[in-house]
Amino acid sequence: MSDELTPRRPEDASGSGQLDRSELALALHELAQDHETPVPVPGAEIRRRAVRRRRRRQGSLAAAGATAAGALALVLTVILTGGEDARSTPPAATYGAPTPPVTRAPSPVAPAVTVDLTRRELTVEGRILPISSGALKTPTPTGLMTVTAKYPAATVPGDSAGFNGYDMKATWVMRLRTPDDRTNYVLALTWDEKAPGNYDSTGGVIGLRSPDAMLLYKVLKPGSVVEVVGAAPATELAPTGKAKATAAEPSTATDAASPAEPRTAATRGVSGGGTGP
Template structure:
């Protein structure tokens, strides 16, 4: 055998030497392919997320530029009319209220000069009795008496009797009593006003305690 090697022999020798010294891979070929697929997916996901973030950043930047360029519109304050100072209300002194005495309502009138007693427009002649005429003023009805159950001292002292058992007691301003009723006689003295029986009964049912009669001072003719 010759010491000189041909080119083919030398190539074959080198390949054999490389194969003999080649280090086998630590990972199997299928696992290498799976890892390569996963790395590709991660790259694509990262690219997609990066593109989305860039788009959002561009949109936010565009909005910022748009809001910065547009002039801010400010509402002008509403114009209000100036308030005028309130004019002071004039105060007038209160006019004094005239003090008018309270008038007592009068139910009727006793006129000793004309010898008549008038109530509600009904004129009743004083037919008997000569009472002492009181001064002008008021007579107040103190009581309406039914002689079937009530007693009148003035009548008990007198010889006269009543034709109807109905008597009205009047009281003067001096607290003296004057009786009105139908008498069977004409006493020359006493605190009596004599009426006929019909008027005496009507007056008894018409008057109430507290009613007032005014005393007239018409002079007799």
């Protein structure tokens, strides 16, 4: 098989200095065929996402500018200050210096982060961030976990933690060791940014929206302790209404349950940090 793929001998190709065209085409076709991927989600899901996106776009044209500015402010805040400087956040634990890890070294009784699966919330340094955890079939392990590694980007195995059984390339990945010695991850749920706070869609990992995951990534170090409590709620909290709430439309946000609140808290903290000196 390998013979078809690689030019036979240097002499063969050296006539033109190029690969034989049909040979190249054949090799490319075989390569592509070998790597065809079955559909990961049904067509209906694709259409649903398209519709949701359109609805959000129409629903929040006015809010879009503000949201974008907020996101930019967050990115800038984290880049410029290392993420620790968010003045208007209710200051639970404050670090002045950008290198706090030593003081934060784990004491098992004082987790750096608490995750409440039932409320779909993660609490870190007084901030509450929305999360999405394992779907009912693939529940997220609970208890006291230790962060064993973290990567800006990594491939998360489909069987233990990924998405519909597929390996997923993810960003802001923090690896956890569970009490029963299993492995779990906290990461940016880039492939389903609407899930955090709204529904539980993962194969067990704890997913955050990207800016939140980046923020958490700055705080957690290998050795940090994360406490996971609760269980994923059996029913989804009205996902459509929540999708709008995520788009920062205040009128519809009121009909949504809890997750609207933590979001505002986070955004407020962030923009405050961005505009501050």
